[in-house]
Amino acid sequence: MAERITPRQENYSDWYVDVVLNAELADYSPVKGTMVIRPRGYALWERMQRALDDMFKETGHVNAYFPLLIPESFIHREAEHVEGFAPELAVVTHGGGEELDEPLVIRPTSETIIWSMYKKWIQSYRDLPLLINQWANVLRWEKRTRLFLRTMEFLWQEGHTAHATAEEAQEETLKILEVYRRFAEEWMAVPVLTGVKTEQEKFAGAVNTYAIEAMVQDKRALQAGTSHFLGQNFAKAFDVTYQTQTGELEYVWATSWGVSTRLIGALIMAHSDDSGLVVPPRLAPIETVIIPIFKNKNKDEVIAYARGIHEKLRAEFRTELDADDTASPGYKFSQWELFGVPIRIECGPRDMENNKAVLVRRDTGEKTPVPIDGIADAVRNLLADIQSNLFERARAFREENTREFDGNYEEFCEFLNSTSGFAVAPWSGTKETELKVKADTKATIRVLRFGNEEEAAGKKCIVSGEPAKHVAVFARAY
Amino acid sequence: MAERITPRQENYSDWYVDVVLNAELADYSPVKGTMVIRPRGYALWERMQRALDDMFKETGHVNAYFPLLIPESFIHREAEHVEGFAPELAVVTHGGGEELDEPLVIRPTSETIIWSMYKKWIQSYRDLPLLINQWANVLRWEKRTRLFLRTMEFLWQEGHTAHATAEEAQEETLKILEVYRRFAEEWMAVPVLTGVKTEQEKFAGAVNTYAIEAMVQDKRALQAGTSHFLGQNFAKAFDVTYQTQTGELEYVWATSWGVSTRLIGALIMAHSDDSGLVVPPRLAPIETVIIPIFKNKNKDEVIAYARGIHEKLRAEFRTELDADDTASPGYKFSQWELFGVPIRIECGPRDMENNKAVLVRRDTGEKTPVPIDGIADAVRNLLADIQSNLFERARAFREENTREFDGNYEEFCEFLNSTSGFAVAPWSGTKETELKVKADTKATIRVLRFGNEEEAAGKKCIVSGEPAKHVAVFARAY
Numbered sequence: 040m041a042e043r044i045t046p047r048q049e050n051y052s053d054w055y056v057d058v059v060l061n062a063e064l065a066d067y068s069p070v071k072g073t074m075v076i077r078p079r080g081y082a083l084w085e086r087m088q089r090a091l092d093d094m095f096k097e098t099g100h101v102n103a104y105f106p107l108l109i110p111e112s113f114i115h116r117e118a119e120h121v122e123g124f125a126p127e128l129a130v131v132t133h134g135g136g137e138e139l140d141e142p143l144v145i146r147p148t149s150e151t152i153i154w155s156m157y158k159k160w161i162q163s164y165r166d167l168p169l170l171i172n173q174w175a176n177v178l179r180w181e182k183r184t185r186l187f188l189r190t191m192e193f194l195w196q197e198g199h200t201a202h203a204t205a206e207e208a209q210e211e212t213l214k215i216l217e218v219y220r221r222f223a224e225e226w227m228a229v230p231v232l233t234g235v236k237t238e239q240e241k242f243a244g245a246v247n248t249y250a251i252e253a254m255v256q257d258k259r260a261l262q263a264g265t266s267h268f269l270g271q272n273f274a275k276a277f278d279v280t281y282q283t284q285t286g287e288l289e290y291v292w293a294t295s296w297g298v299s300t301r302l303i304g305a306l307i308m309a310h311s312d313d314s315g316l317v318v319p320p321r322l323a324p325i326e327t328v329i330i331p332i333f334k335n336k337n338k339d340e341v342i343a344y345a346r347g348i349h350e351k352l353r354a355e356f357r358t359e360l361d362a363d364d365t366a367s368p369g370y371k372f373s374q375w376e377l378f379g380v381p382i383r384i385e386c387g388p389r390d391m392e393n394n395k396a397v398l399v400r401r402d403t404g405e406k407t408p409v410p411i412d413g414i415a416d417a418v419r420n421l422l423a424d425i426q427s428n429l430f431e432r433a434r435a436f437r438e439e440n441t442r443e444f445d446g447n448y449e450e451f452c453e454f455l456n457s458t459s460g461f462a463v464a465p466w467s468g469t470k471e472t473e474l475k476v477k478a479d480t481k482a483t484i485r486v487l488r489f490g491n492e493e494e495a496a497g498k499k500c501i502v503s504g505e506p507a508k509h510v511a512v513f514a515r516a517y
Numbered sequence: 518m519a520e521r522i523t524p525r526q527e528n529y530s531d532w533y534v535d536v537v538l539n540a541e542l543a544d545y546s547p548v549k550g551t552m553v554i555r556p557r558g559y560a561l562w563e564r565m566q567r568a569l570d571d572m573f574k575e576t577g578h579v580n581a582y583f584p585l586l587i588p589e590s591f592i593h594r595e596a597e598h599v600e601g602f603a604p605e606l607a608v609v610t611h612g613g614g615e616e617l618d619e620p621l622v623i624r625p626t627s628e629t630i631i632w633s634m635y636k637k638w639i640q641s642y643r644d645l646p647l648l649i650n651q652w653a654n655v656l657r658w659e660k661r662t663r664l665f666l667r668t669m670e671f672l673w674q675e676g677h678t679a680h681a682t683a684e685e686a687q688e689e690t691l692k693i694l695e696v697y698r699r700f701a702e703e704w705m706a707v708p709v710l711t712g713v714k715t716e717q718e719k720f721a722g723a724v725n726t727y728a729i730e731a732m733v734q735d736k737r738a739l740q741a742g743t744s745h746f747l748g749q750n751f752a753k754a755f756d757v758t759y760q761t762q763t764g765e766l767e768y769v770w771a772t773s774w775g776v777s778t779r780l781i782g783a784l785i786m787a788h789s790d791d792s793g794l795v796v797p798p799r800l801a802p803i804e805t806v807i808i809p810i811f812k813n814k815n816k817d818e819v820i821a822y823a824r825g826i827h828e829k830l831r832a833e834f835r836t837e838l839d840a841d842d843t844a845s846p847g848y849k850f851s852q853w854e855l856f857g858v859p860i861r862i863e864c865g866p867r868d869m870e871n872n873k874a875v876l877v878r879r880d881t882g883e884k885t886p887v888p889i890d891g892i893a894d895a896v897r898n899l900l901a902d903i904q905s906n907l908f909e910r911a912r913a914f915r916e917e918n919t920r921e922f923d924g925n926y927e928e929f930c931e932f933l934n935s936t937s938g939f940a941v942a943p944w945s946g947t948k949e950t951e952l953k954v955k956a957d958t959k960a961t962i963r964v965l966r967f968g969n970e971e972e973a974a975g976k977k978c979i980v981s982g983e984p985a986k987h988v989a990v991f992a993r994a995y
Contacts, residue, residue, distance in 0.1 A: 066634065066637065066638075068583070068584045068630070068634070069588060069591075069630070069633050070584050070586050070587070070588060070621060073584040073585075073586065074584070075581065075582065075583050075584065075634055076581055076582040077581055078579035078580065078581045078649065080581075081579070081580045081581045081582055082579065082580070084582075085580065101556035101559070101560065102556065102559045102560070102563065103553065103554055103555055103556045103558075103559045104553070104554040104559055104562075104672060105546070105553050106546045106548050106551040106552070106553065106670055107551075107585075107623075107654055107656065107670050108548050108551065108607070108656075108670070109548070110547060110548060113547075125614075126613060126614055127613060128611075128612075128613075128614075129586070129609050129611070129612045129613075129621075130609060130610065130611040130612070131607050131608060131609050131610075131623070132608065132609075132610045132611065133606075133607070133608040133610065133620075134606070134607045134608070134658045135604060135605060135606075135607075135658030135659075135660070136603075136604055136606075136658075142611075143548060143607075145585075145609070145623075152546070152547070155547050156544065156546070156553055159544065160544075171556065175654075176585055176653070176654065178585065178586075180612045180613030180614075181613075182613070192584055192585050192586070194582060
């Protein structure tokens, strides 16, 4: 199967699609722009969900569920929101055989329907904060789609919180950004930059959008999660006020934040190789696969030996035994590499004699014979090692492919035009210069890192030569 | 708050809505016929999901996700399916600002989109069985809705399996029915009848529909889950064949099965009372709540004592401490009763002196003082006792309100017309007699229990006096 994967060097886009399809993560569906998440892909999503959900609950959030369909008029209540989302709406005009009085749209995001409910639920400061998350499907009519990274329908979580003060809402926005950063780095093994988006790149309806940005193997940026400080925009649009402790009426302050099945795309693009999927152990649905290597004459003994290893490991690790006798070991090796299982455990008659087995790590291909007695310890250590190796490898790659520019706009453009990575450069902060870079290079400002204003002191904008207000990270992005 | 609940005896429907709204399980949404599942309701659903998902996985199933939108023409491929679902469809006619060439419908159930994918994935007997489940939202345009029990949009799981033989598919259908029965009885503490539905009542597209049926407190039946043997109907509609071991092409055999957020409605209707929600401990998001009873002079000591109990219990039980000093103990008692927490733990200064606390069970109101030393054991035993008491109470109630009829159609109709419960009676098996009962009493056949044909031997149909083929369970239903 692995031979069906286009090498990355040949065509990165084809490589990506080949990995997704051949590792059976997803498939195209009969409805253009939508996808089917197959069991191996969904198992990854389930592990991501569980980890994120635990983190949300540890930080005081609860889950709820709001309707899929939203009255079209709701989208129009917040001026920037409608401008951002109106072109992407799917509209239900008929229901139960009749034309509807008011069309309903399928949620592209749920701020409007949720704030229409918050109006009912929030009266006093005692009702705040309200810290609600939803796991749901959303739909945005996209013209150009790509499996996991941009599909018309996708699965996500969207948090929507309501607060008494701007400070508290700001704090929540950043708390969630930190949850996302930790999830990306500690679970996905994907290093991310954090910071704020520019006016051009922020969420339609937000005061400020914060994001985590990853670099993938073709050196493009990939936005992996966003956390928005919404100010009082939605409270005003839906007239949600609360009575303060001193009796005044104030508009409520809001945040919203989300990550989606796009994370699966980020994961694939960050770690996988020409043999297929590579998954960090903490998220791997299967951590180890045991493959007995036998001939007909010793089949039963070797399989029994492999079964013994399976019994030793299964209580602690997500382990499979592949004892199928209709496929060759070589076929199985490449199959399980394709599926991204972090450790393959090989055992043949010689290993059996020596009371050993061979651990083969997916990330480097390195083989280590280990005694059966200590195999659980060896597996545990190796999984931890793979997890940190993937992270360090991705971090080193990002650092190698990040370049600082202090002047020389031409070189800066050349770097971006050849997609050589992240270009870090002083920037004046104006819309004109930002759009000029985009026109000249197709690159956008991915993030203004925390503290970048201080770095900018005394520097000149890479585009205009005016005094710089920021040091921005520019890159071509997915 | 509790005084806002209409007593069951006064108006059962109003009581139900009052419990749902006041226990903050759900709320009406701005889109007619849809609901918002609030955090306390969603927490129940999460516990249900987790338990069911574990049972599905133990029986070899995996999760996946298929698109929300289905080409309208797909629904028309299976003759009975379209007849059943066409009147309930929500139709998307516009997307991204343009009118669509072919309208898309929001899934009312996913057989058609899933079988269009199975055609791609199934070629040989090696690809079978395919045991896939999906957790998703679905939408059916309903005119008369009721919170949780019948809403336009609802959350559910839908299993869709593909098999090489009819026998294997039949076995799967019944295996899942048994999973549903165990979940209803062991987790929800709701006793259910199991069996097959009549032609009139089966799923549109099934050969046979099996169901679990509960009796709720107004003695109506409530269908809580269904498992369908679909024969080769969808395989033929989507041309899904497989090559057998001997090389022939055969159509694939199918099942589908589902339970939904309707289960939350069943749970409420089965156990709750005029003080609010009653939840079986295994599904309770909060198992125990500790309420310190203090005056100003001893507030700190009593709260510290309560906190000590919390520390003792929190590792093993889902426990809350309600130390709010702005509400009276009496107010808190009724609040937590309303929310359905199975055990309230009261502790005041006297309890503190004696190193005791008082356990108050939600199902009976019974109070038991227990020494702090053994409190974890006492809580564990009491939770188990509440779980089995709820089940036994519901079973006794159903038995008291089930009556067997051997003749006397008039009495039979009178019983059903006064909704006095389940009427078990011999039945000829004809559509005419089934419809006559419905016309005369609004009751339907809920289920033909396993082995009912043997029971029918020598008996006469309650309606027509013809020889009976079945013994059927008739009831008015939700």
